[in-house]
Amino acid sequence: MNKAMSWTELERYDAVGLAELIEKGDVTANEVAKQSHEAIRALDDHVSSVVEVFDDVVENPSKDGTNLEGSFKGVPYLMKDLGPTLAGRLQEMGSKLMQGNRAEADSFLTSKIRSAGLNIIGRTTTPEYGLCSSAENPELYVTRNPWNQDYTSCGSSAGSSVAVAAGMVPLAHASDGGGSIRIPAGVNGIIGMKSSRGVLSVSPNGSDLMGVVSTQGCVSRTIRDSAMFYDECRGGAPGEFMPYWSPEQSYSSLIAHDPKPLRIAVSHEWGDYKADPHIVSELTRTAEFLESLGHHVEWQTPKVDFYKAYQAQTDCYIMNFSQVIAGLMEQKGLKEPPSDLIEPMCIRVWEEGIDATYSKRAAMQAQFNDVSRQVGMFLEEWDIILTPTMAKPTPAISTKEYMTTSEEPNVYDWFQNLWSIFSFTPIANVTGIPGISLPMATLENGLPLGMHFLTRQANDGLLLQLGAQIERALDGAWNGGNKPEVHVSKL
Structure with missing residues (x-):
């Protein structure tokens, strides 16, 4: 293949940078798509992150309706095989049951993604229905961490996170029902933000409270890519249950300026769960780094009934997923x-969930309300809550206790075990607040460790602004400038 640029050059450009090259005529959308496809061919046998590449839109980026005049100018993009649908394309949801399932129409968010100029060239791996922590069903695929293939990529936005971390594409779709953007972003060394409720539509699916516990989003390698994605793709479809809001200033312009000095509450013990000692040491180092940027940092635990928070999330998962499975x-x-x-x-x-009563759902919604009010009050006093993205190190491949192939007989015990490692992310889904994982720490074995930032509802721009300040302070060198073992720069 005659490449449009060297692999090192491709790795150096994020989505915004590639869009600028395309706009100047230095490369074409077709050339960049072909090079991403070649990267997938060369790398994906090692990590199993991409289910399918759409050869026709690699050859013709406008074929499925991508607006090549949009802000991203035809930059290649991958879609998680769950959530928003692509007209005429397979969507199999990580499930043997759904093999051969083909969508009839684009979802609303898909149309926004295409309008933004992103060329959807394929679909990425996910655990079955996005329920568990790792995309590991050997009969379909086993998605591996590009930093060390003996470890999981976590999930549920598994393949998208791996593909971005490995440099196959600069930006990819992800979704988050309890940390499924932030957790795999953290373990794969990239950026993942879960937006507030009222940013990205899930249309034509239900937009009521239970529908928007899980939010759509992206994973990226630079803050400005995430900022542009949310600028371009936000907004509600006709008939939404709730208002969809817009910021006074675009995120892309906001991130050019540092935030004012912030009040940052740091914690790692939530209810019965706490982070491992090395992770606490990395959290401490991060807190000191933020102090060096001029922020006021204190060790403060949110004044929240964490028992209610985890119980509400568990009940929500059981009731919602039972209905999803029943519908399929x-x-x-x-x-x-x-x-x-x-x-x-x-x-x-x-x-467990298929025959749940309305009374049980009403009790769950009351818990959602109580926890949301408590978090909201805490964030009146503090601008940011800082935690690790995970409480324990990244699991090795085939760690069944966190997977839906687990033999644990009690579904509630299985979820409580999940919260012991994914302790800090679900609260954003219960309350609707935004959260972001930034790749600025390291586990003892050298794998990436995300640092996790939360802020108040509809204040997503502050997370991106703080992320941009950190990115500048690091000279763009997330992960200390290190690259995964499986990476385009090593081709």
């Missing part, structure tokens, strides 16, 4: 989940 079975004419096509914990979730 109905499409297939099934009344019971087949054990050879649906993973064991997903079946247990269906069994």
Whole structure:
């Protein structure tokens, strides 16, 4: 293949940078798509992050409706195989049951992504229905961490995070129902922001409270790529349940300036869960770094009923996922989940939640309200809450206790074990506040460790602004300037 640029050059450009090259005529959208496709061919056998590449839109970036005059100018982009649909394309959701499932139409967010000028060239791996922490079903794929292939990429935005970390594409779709953008971003050494409610639409799916516990978003390698993505793709579709808001200033312009000195509350012990000692030491180092930038940092634990928070998230997952699984079975004419096509914990979730009463759901919603009010009051006093993205180190491949292939008989015990490692991310989903994972720490074995920042509802721009300040202070050298073992610069 005659490449448009060297692999080192490709790795140096983020999505905004590639868009500028395309606009100047130095490269074409077709050339960049072909080079991304070549990177996927060369690298993905090692990490299994991409389910399918769409050869036709690699050859013709405008074929599916990508606006080549949009801000991203046809930059290649990958879509998680869950959530927003692509007209005429397969969406199989990490599930054996859904193999061959083909979407009839673009989702609203898909149309926004295309309008922004992103060329969707393929789809990425996810755990079954996005429920668990790792995209590992050997009958479909085992997605591995590009920094060390003996470790998981986590999830559920597994493949997207790996593809971006490895440099296959600069930007990819992700979604987050309990940390599924921030967790894989953290373990793969990239940037992942879960936006507030009222930013990105889930249309045509339900936009009520239960529908927007999970939010859509992206993973990237630079703050400005994430900023432009949210600037371009935000907004509600007709008939939304709630208002969709716009910031007074675009994120792309906001991030050019440092935030004012911020009040940052740092913590790592939430309820029964606390971070491992090395992770605490990295959190301490991060807090000291933020102090050096002029921010006021204190060790303060949010005044929140964490028992209620984890219970509400557990009940929400069980009730919501049981309905998702029931709806998919109905499409297939099934009344019971087949054990050879649906993973064991997903079946247990269906069994536990399918007959839940309205009273149980109402009690859960009351817990959501209580926790949201408590977090809201705490964030009146503090601008930012800082925690690690994960409480424990990245699991090795085949660590079944966190997977939906787990043999744990009690679904509630399984979820409580999940919260022991993913302790700090779910609260943003319960409350609707934004959170971001930034790649600025390291585990003892050298794998990346994300640092996790939360702020008040509709203040997403502050997270990006703080991220940009940190990025500048690091001279853009996230992860200390190190690159994964599996990476385009090493081709």
